[in-house]
Amino acid sequence: MFKIVSTSFFFFLNFFLFSQTGNVDENFAKIYNTALTKGKTYEWLEHLSNQIGGRLSGSFNARRAVEWAKEELELLELDSVWLQPVMVPKWVRGTFEYASIESSPGNTINVPICALGGSVATPSSGISANVIEVKDFEELERLGTNKIEGKIVFFNRPMRPDLINTFESYSKAVNQRFNGAEKAAKFGAKAVIVRSMNLRLDDYPHTGSMSYGNLKLRERIPAAAISTNGAELLSSMLSLNPNLKFFLKQNCKNYPDVLSYNVIGEIRGTKDPDEVILVGGHLDSWDLGDGAHDDGAGIVQSMEVLRIFKKLKFKPKKTIRAVFFMNEENGLRGALAYANHVKKINEKHLFALESDAGGFSPRGFSFDCKSRDFKKIISWKKYFEPYMVDYFVQGGSGADIGPLKNGQVVLAGLRPDSQRYFEYHHSDNDTFEAINKRELELGAAAMTALIYLVDTFGFE
């Protein structure tokens, strides 16, 4: 009886351990099998989303997320785990945000809004003003101070549903959110309301970062996002009554920078320990929802890459490092601090992979690299095809790894199916319930498999 038990035990071990010299197909199977049958991503993300929650830079929750991530990395028995200090902005939403459309005195309809990250507050009594709706900055300039002064500017250019890549659609609409307040303030606007970056019509306002450029403190005007349904309503009410008033009240506030951290853990390479292969995502999130897709998913998937390697007793040739960047959402301070440090100590990064497009079913990767390197990568595509990961393109990678770009390092981004992503992104809607366990695990497996190939075959 003992003999039978021990035989199957060794069979088991043998099946699940990495072939170091190995057959790529077999190792892929082991990686996927581990991720899909003994994965930890979902359990981790449940904790990060539900037990910690939204974790905006500088918040108490962001501190808890740093502590949690460090502890979890330590449990993986990596070669080292450390924190990299970084000063981050601290913006607090405050205790209320409220808006209504007043079509005639006393006749008001509440609409769902949220302050944009970094916005100043309204006066404590709120702002009530006429509204002028615009589609873009050209229209704003055509209207000029004469038509804008004293009004609330309503930016209402929708994300284009006809573009297949939802990130392209986002990038074509997001300047309204990021620069709208700065532009409108120059023409004397009292506030801006921006249509939420969301492809669906619903009642969730979506926050996100904004900048006042070099406006002085006293020139800054409050900025808020309105839900897509709210935007449609406001637009149609304006067409009936251009003189309606919009009331906005929010008491968000910017505080001085505070100390926070990137969380880093690594398995040292056995052959070229000074060459780093990075995998990561961002640990901060917006304060709405619990940041499960953006970017809790990327954090737990990156953690899973290291866990799978440890579990399979894979000894990488290069150093495999997970970096959980702080402050991607409103400052990118963690990413900049990390890249500066790498430059300062002249540390060689061979490859960096970021997951920051949601925890959805993985379709492939986008690579920012030289064509010679891309050619090599394309030769690996065949290994991924049985796993339905077949979208390999040259393009962007990820915001956090972008600052590492130096003409040498190969940068990559996981590309999940992001058709639903902007329905959750930066809103109350981005919660653990919107995560599918299997899809999350498939993403982690694809990332692990790619990192394994880079370590095994390298570039050149």
Add this chain to the structure above:
Amino acid sequence: MFKIVSTSFFFFLNFFLFSQTGNVDENFAKIYNTALTKGKTYEWLEHLSNQIGGRLSGSFNARRAVEWAKEELELLELDSVWLQPVMVPKWVRGTFEYASIESSPGNTINVPICALGGSVATPSSGISANVIEVKDFEELERLGTNKIEGKIVFFNRPMRPDLINTFESYSKAVNQRFNGAEKAAKFGAKAVIVRSMNLRLDDYPHTGSMSYGNLKLRERIPAAAISTNGAELLSSMLSLNPNLKFFLKQNCKNYPDVLSYNVIGEIRGTKDPDEVILVGGHLDSWDLGDGAHDDGAGIVQSMEVLRIFKKLKFKPKKTIRAVFFMNEENGLRGALAYANHVKKINEKHLFALESDAGGFSPRGFSFDCKSRDFKKIISWKKYFEPYMVDYFVQGGSGADIGPLKNGQVVLAGLRPDSQRYFEYHHSDNDTFEAINKRELELGAAAMTALIYLVDTFGFE
């Protein structure tokens, strides 16, 4: 002012109409634009799911679905719309289904079950018996009558999570559901309980078709599905107490066949009207949930193919026909009747496309055809790549179009991302809320684009 209006009106018309001779890329853009900005699939599916609901063959709802589908096709002003009569099985779930685990007398836990489609009822007082858990039919046979007689057989082989293609995982587990009762009855079992065909652990039992083979009426035993969580619970309680009792009570019933219909509509071809290009799905669904993914999605997407062609004033060379098959779920009678009729009148079908894998983000198509035809199809892949539809494989197509197979007709199935599909499939969970508008529309656009190519370029 009138002039401006009319100019933009014609510009609009021009942009949105098909170039009949035309540039494929431009026509693809028009198809996608129409589906994504002026689509009707979501609105239709809302009606079919929420206003009609689950529509099992032979039910009142199935009749309402037939009437609704015919009316909607008529509103599209097609060249013809008709019903094809077909006799279908009628099975009714009855007024109760109930199960519990009794670990000691009086100490019971309810577990979520549902009768399998076609199952006989239990005696009105229910069945209480010991349980024997098996993984497969080989194990069943090894145990034999001696160990099985008088017991409830519990089939508990999970769908394999390590297989990437969830349909493959389904096909490796589903014989427990389809043949389990027949096999177990031969060894004297009193009933069978089958682990739900679901990759997730949750509390939804999933129904589905089953067969008693050529068992006589009095030899048939009741069959029910248990939720995956229920199966896990039962299995662990059995390992603690192999003598526990399981109580099952259900009053489902088979009735004589009733008259129903396939619903059919077509745009006649301008050049080769006798050559048919078919697009379809199945109009019936299980009675649990509202059949939004299975296969409401396929119905509204097929309807949308015709609507987009009409809207773009595309005049197909061949006849484009939408067929909404009745009774895919428990008999395939509609599909067989349709194929028989086609054979009888010797009608040429060039191509048939089915959507029956959920209304998720489309990844590509699977083709059942000669290599020469597949080679031609592969040459079209380039047109789809900007739309992220790049998975073109040879393989199965769809259950309803399968009977058309004759070595000539090219059969195809839409292949959406089906990682989540079996969480909804045949359960209370398959509802309109689980449908994403944009993903549904993208599927309809991909189908329309493929049909357009087949009509334009044909085969040979």
